[in-house]
Amino acid sequence: GIQVEQSPPDLILQEGANSTLRCNFSDSVNNLQWFHQNPWGQLINLFYIPSGTKQNGRLSATTVATERYSLLYISSSQTTDSGVYFCAVEPPSGTYKYIFGTGTRLKVLA
Amino acid sequence: NAGVTQTPKFRVLKTGQSMTLLCAQDMNHEYMYWYRQDPGMGLRLIHYSVGEGTTAKGEVPDGYNVSRLKKQNFLLGLESAAPSQTSVYFCASSYSSYQETQYFGPGTRLLVL
Numbered sequence: 085g086i087q088v089e090q091s092p093p094d095l096i097l098q099e100g101a102n103s104t105l106r107c108n109f110s111d112s113v114n115n116l117q118w119f120h121q122n123p124w125g126q127l128i129n130l131f132y133i134p135s136g137t138k139q140n141g142r143l144s145a146t147t148v149a150t151e152r153y154s155l156l157y158i159s160s161s162q163t164t165d166s167g168v169y170f171c172a173v174e175p176p177s178g179t180y181k182y183i184f185g186t187g188t189r190l191k192v193l194a
Numbered sequence: 195n196a197g198v199t200q201t202p203k204f205r206v207l208k209t210g211q212s213m214t215l216l217c218a219q220d221m222n223h224e225y226m227y228w229y230r231q232d233p234g235m236g237l238r239l240i241h242y243s244v245g246e247g248t249t250a251k252g253e254v255p256d257g258y259n260v261s262r263l264k265k266q267n268f269l270l271g272l273e274s275a276a277p278s279q280t281s282v283y284f285c286a287s288s289y290s291s292y293q294e295t296q297y298f299g300p301g302t303r304l305l306v307l
Contacts (some may be wrong), residue, residue, distance in 0.1 A: 085253075109307075116227070117296065119298075125282065125300070125301050126298070126300060126301075127237075127284065127286075127298035128298075129295045129296060129297065130201075132295055159231075170235075170236055170237070172237070172296075180195070181242065181252055182227075182239065182296065183253070184229075184236030184237040184238070185236050186234070186235055186236045
């Protein structure tokens with residue numbers, strides 16, 4: 085099956101710093117989403133981005149489907165950005181199944 | 195809108211006991227999913243449903259059963275709980291697989307002794 089790898093696995097930032105999180109996938113995908121899991125366990129969808137670039141405030145994401153990767157950019161990080169960031173991909177053929185990566189654990193220090 | 199809710203929030207079972215986890219959504223979504231999340235790992239899909247009365251297996255379906263008798267509810271059953279099923283269970287829903295977002299419930303923490 086499709087493999088989803090995220091890097092780095094852990095990241096510590098000082099408040100105000102910028103960061104780039106990467107998601108590589110081993111095969112073509114129908115869909116790709118980025119999620120944030122806060123320290124209390126709640127999962128929030130950040131982006132639905134099978135291709136191209138989207139921005140939402142301090143966050144933006146780019147997916148280059150032909151090269152099988154996606155990037156999540158966090159600018160001017162805040163302590164509330166702490167948590168785990170997951171990317172999830174939906175393999176082709178309309179399977180409706182999302183495969184999650186193991187996540188990047190981010191800690192932003194005040 | 196309450197969004198996606200899960201019942202119960204936390205449960206302790208003994209090996210061999212059975213239980214049902216309830217997921218409810220009030221967004222009129224067609225698709226619903228059950229995932230499990232083990233420590234330090236991403237989510238793995240257990241079962242999913244693409245509409246009322248339909249269910250399908252995900253990555254890790256063994257030991258679980260599901261039912262979708264009503265569009266708004268998706269039940270996950272453990273017939274004979276095992277310690278390996280200790281995990282956090284998340285339910286999610288989406289309007290369709292072609293729509294943008296999966297919305298997640300708050301999770302159910304299950305401990306099997």
